[in-house]
Amino acid sequence: MAEIPAAKTSLAECxxxxxxxxxxxxxxxxxxxxESMRDTGHDHHGTIPEVTVTMRINGRPERxxxxxxxxxxxxxxxxxxxTGTKKGCDxxxxxxxxxLVDGKRVLSCLTLAAQCExxxxxxxEGLAGHGTRHPVQEAFIxxxxxxxxxxxxxxxxxAVALLAEGRAGSDEDxxxxxxxxVCRCGAYRNIVAAIREVAGxxxx
Amino acid sequence: MLPFEYIRxxxxxxxxxxxxxxxxxxxxxxxxxxxxxxxxxGIISPQRLVDITRxxxxxxxxxxxxxxxxxxxTMEELAADPTVSERLPFVRDALLDSASPQLRNMAxxxxxxxxxxxxxxxxxxxxxxxxxxxxxxxxxxxxxxARMHAILGGSQNCIALHGSDLAVPLVALxxxxxxxxxxxxxxxxxxxxxxxxxxTPHIENVLAHGELITEIEIPLLxxxxxxxxxxxxxxxxxxFALTSAGVAVVLxxxxxxxxxxxxxxxxxxxxxAWDAEDVLRDAPATGETFRAAAEAAVRDPFTMPGTxxxxxxxxxxxVPALHTVTGxxx
Numbered sequence: 346m347a348e349i350p351a352a353k354t355s356l357a358e359c360x361x362x363x364x365x366x367x368x369x370x371x372x373x374x375x376x377x378x379x380e381s382m383r384d385t386g387h388d389h390h391g392t393i394p395e396v397t398v399t400m401r402i403n404g405r406p407e408r409x410x411x412x413x414x415x416x417x418x419x420x421x422x423x424x425x426x427x428t429g430t431k432k433g434c435d436x437x438x439x440x441x442x443x444x445l446v447d448g449k450r451v452l453s454c455l456t457l458a459a460q461c462e463x464x465x466x467x468x469x470e471g472l473a474g475h476g477t478r479h480p481v482q483e484a485f486i487x488x489x490x491x492x493x494x495x496x497x498x499x500x501x502x503x504a505v506a507l508l509a510e511g512r513a514g515s516d517e518d519x520x521x522x523x524x525x526x527v528c529r530c531g532a533y534r535n536i537v538a539a540i541r542e543v544a545g546x547x548x549x
Numbered sequence: 550m551l552p553f554e555y556i557r558x559x560x561x562x563x564x565x566x567x568x569x570x571x572x573x574x575x576x577x578x579x580x581x582x583x584x585x586x587x588x589x590x591g592i593i594s595p596q597r598l599v600d601i602t603r604x605x606x607x608x609x610x611x612x613x614x615x616x617x618x619x620x621x622x623t624m625e626e627l628a629a630d631p632t633v634s635e636r637l638p639f640v641r642d643a644l645l646d647s648a649s650p651q652l653r654n655m656a657x658x659x660x661x662x663x664x665x666x667x668x669x670x671x672x673x674x675x676x677x678x679x680x681x682x683x684x685x686x687x688x689x690x691x692x693x694x695a696r697m698h699a700i701l702g703g704s705q706n707c708i709a710l711h712g713s714d715l716a717v718p719l720v721a722l723x724x725x726x727x728x729x730x731x732x733x734x735x736x737x738x739x740x741x742x743x744x745x746x747x748x749t750p751h752i753e754n755v756l757a758h759g760e761l762i763t764e765i766e767i768p769l770l771x772x773x774x775x776x777x778x779x780x781x782x783x784x785x786x787x788x789f790a791l792t793s794a795g796v797a798v799v800l801x802x803x804x805x806x807x808x809x810x811x812x813x814x815x816x817x818x819x820x821x822a823w824d825a826e827d828v829l830r831d832a833p834a835t836g837e838t839f840r841a842a843a844e845a846a847v848r849d850p851f852t853m854p855g856t857x858x859x860x861x862x863x864x865x866x867x868v869p870a871l872h873t874v875t876g877x878x879x
Contacts (some may be wrong), residue, residue, distance in 0.1 A: 393552045394553065413598070414552065414553070414588060416584070416588065436589050437581060437585055440651060449654045457580060457584060459557075460580070460600060460602065506650070510650075521785070521786050522650055524649055524785070526649075
C-alpha cells in the first residue's frame with residue numbers, strides 16, 4: 346500500500362458527524378451527515394478520516410490514531426515497530442502476516458486496524474517468555490523448520506493456533522490446517538515435524 | 550485507494566438506514582473480499598464503510614426443522630457446530646475445504662454468500678473491458694484467458710464464476726436468506742437470490758442497495774439423508790474449486806428416493822442441478838444412473854477454449870460423489 350499522508354486534524358477535532366462514537370450513542374441522523382462526510386472523504390479540506398483504536402497488543406494496552414485505511418499489519422509494523430509480523434503478498438494468500446486476535450489466527454493484512462477496537466492482539470514478539478522461547482519456537486529451531494525465515498513468524502503463530510485448536514492429531518491434519526501459510530523455501534517437511542513434536546507425537 | 554469514513558454499527562436497523570440513503574456507503578464484515586478489493590486491487594471505493602461485525606447478528610440455533618445462522622457467524626464457527634456436523638456434513642466439509650483457517654476465522658457467512666468473483670479481469674483495474682465493473686465495456690475473458698470461469702449460466706457479456714464452496718450445499722438445501730431493508734424484513738430462497746449475468750452482469754443478486762443479510766435458515770433433511778461434498782482443485786488445500794459437487798440423497802433398498810445436488814466451480818451463480826436431481830429421483834443407485842445425472846447436470850454449457858475441460862471434469866466430479874454418497878457411510 347502506498348504511504349498515507351498524515352492527517353492534520355483528528356476526527357474529533359473537526360467535529361465530523363457520523364464517527365463511530367456518535368453511531369454508538371445512537372445520535373447520528375443517518376441521511377443528513379452524508380454530504381459533509383463525502384467531502385471529507387474526497388479530501389477537499391485536506392483532512393482524511395481517522396479513527397482512534399484502543400487494543401491490547403501482547404498484553405500491553407495501546408492507543409492509536411490511524412487513517413481508516415490502515416491495516417492491522419501496517420499499524421503493527423509502521424506505528425508500533427513490531428516488525429516481526431511480515432508483509433508477504435499483502436492480499437490474504439500467503440499467511441506471513443498471521444497474528445492472533447482474541448486468540449484466533451487471522452490475517453493482519455486484510456484486517457483494518459479500526460476493526461480491532463477492544464481486541465487482544467498477539468504477535469510473534471509476545472510469544473517468548475522472559476528468556477525462554479515458546480515450545481513451538483524451540484521446535485522450529487530444533488527441526489530446522491525454516492530457511493530464509495521470512496514466513497516463519499506467520500508459520501509459528503499459525504502453528505500455535507493450530508495446536509490450541511487441537512488439529513495436530515496427524516501429519517495430514519497438520520498439512521491441511523497449516524495450508525494458509527506458504528513457505529517458498531519449501532521447509533514444509535520440517536515444519537510438520539516441529540509441530541508434530543510439540544503435539545507430543547513421535548510419528549506420522 | 551480513496552479515503553473512507555469508518556463507522557462501527559451497533560444496531561442493525563441503524564446500519565441499514567445509514568447505508569441505504571448513501572450510494573457511496575457499503576458494509577464491512579470479515580473484510581476478506583471487501584478490504585482486498587478496496588485496499589489492494591482498487592476495484593471498489595466506498596466512501597463510507599459500516600462495520601457490522603459488532604452487531605448482534607452472530608448465532609447458530611437449531612430446532613427439528615432448520616438451523617438458523619446469524620450473518621456475522623464466521624465460517625470456522627459454523628464448521629464447528631455439532632448439528633451441522635451431524636445433520637449436514639457436506640456443509641461442514643464445504644466450509645473446511647474453503648480458503649485457509651485464517652480466512653475462515655475472519656470471513657462471515659453473509660460475506661461468503663456475497664463474495665465477489667475471482668475473475669482476473671474483474672480484479673484488474675487496468676483492464677477496460679469488464680461489464681461487471683463498468684456496464685457496456687465488454688468482457689475481456691471472451692478474447693483473453695478464460696480458465697477459472699463459469700460454463701453454466703454465462704453469456705457473451707460475462708462468464709465470471711461464483712467462487713463459494715459453502716453456497717453449493719446451501720443452494721441444494723433450499724436455504725432461505727433473511728434480508729433487512731429500510732422497509733423491514735423479507736425472506737428470499739437462495740435459489741432465487743443470485744442473478745445470472747444476462748445483459749446486466751453488474752447486478753449479481755436481488756439485494757437493493759442498503760439491504761443487509763441478517764441470517765440464513767438452512768432446512769434440515771430427514772435423518773437418514775447422506776451427504777457428500779467433493780471438491781476438485783489444483784492443489785490439496787487453500788485453492789478455489791475447478792469443479793465441485795455437493796450431493797445429498799435418501800437411499801431405500803438401493804433406490805434413490807430423494808436427491809439434492811449443487812455444483813461449484815461451474816456456474817456464474819451457485820448452481821442447483823435440478824435436471825440431475827430429476828434423473829436421480831426414484832432411480833436405482835447405479836453407475837448408469839449417475840452418468841445420466843452427470844450428463845443432465847452440465848447440458849448446454851457455454852464454454853471457451855480454456856474452460857471446455859470443465860464439462861468433462863464436472864461429470865467426473867459428480868459421478869464419484871454419487872458413488873460415495875450411495876456407497877456407504879458418508
